Amino acid sequence: MIGAAWAAPVVVVAATAPAATASPEPALLGLRAVGPTEYTPSGSTTYAIYLTNTGDQALASGAITGALPSGAGWTWYAYAGNAAWSSSGSGGTRTFSYNAALDPGSETGVLYVLISSTDRSQSPTPVATVTFTAPGFGSTAVPMQIVY
DSSP states (O other): OTTOOOOOOOOOOOOOOOOOOOOOOOBOOEEEEEEEEEETTTTEEEEEEEEEOOSSSOBOTTOEEEEEEOOTTEEEEEEEEOTTEEEEOOSSEEEEEEOSOBOTTOBOOOEEEEEEESOTTOSSOOEEEEEEEOTTBOOEEEEEEOOO
């Protein structure tokens, strides 16, 4: 046949992949940070940090830990606060541990972090970040501007 239109058959296959089950994001520890304020005896920048167990099970003593790596533009001075907090390390990374059990909905005692700027005129202002973790929780970061 002259002028007849020929068309190739079209086959459509619809295939679906099984639905991927995304892992739920881990809960974060609740965070309340107050600061910066100046601790005048040393001229250090001070932050008061409180963490809350937002989960449905108690956290054991020592389960909440934090890490503060060294950084440029500031120096570690000290920590203070509730007796349940402990700290160790020198030079590289400063670590923190909350050595008391924490029931669901409860808040830690205060952790005071004191850090000194190496040069108050530097711009931008340096930031030190301490990151807290606990079993079953994602990382909770606390960025702290070091203004004093």
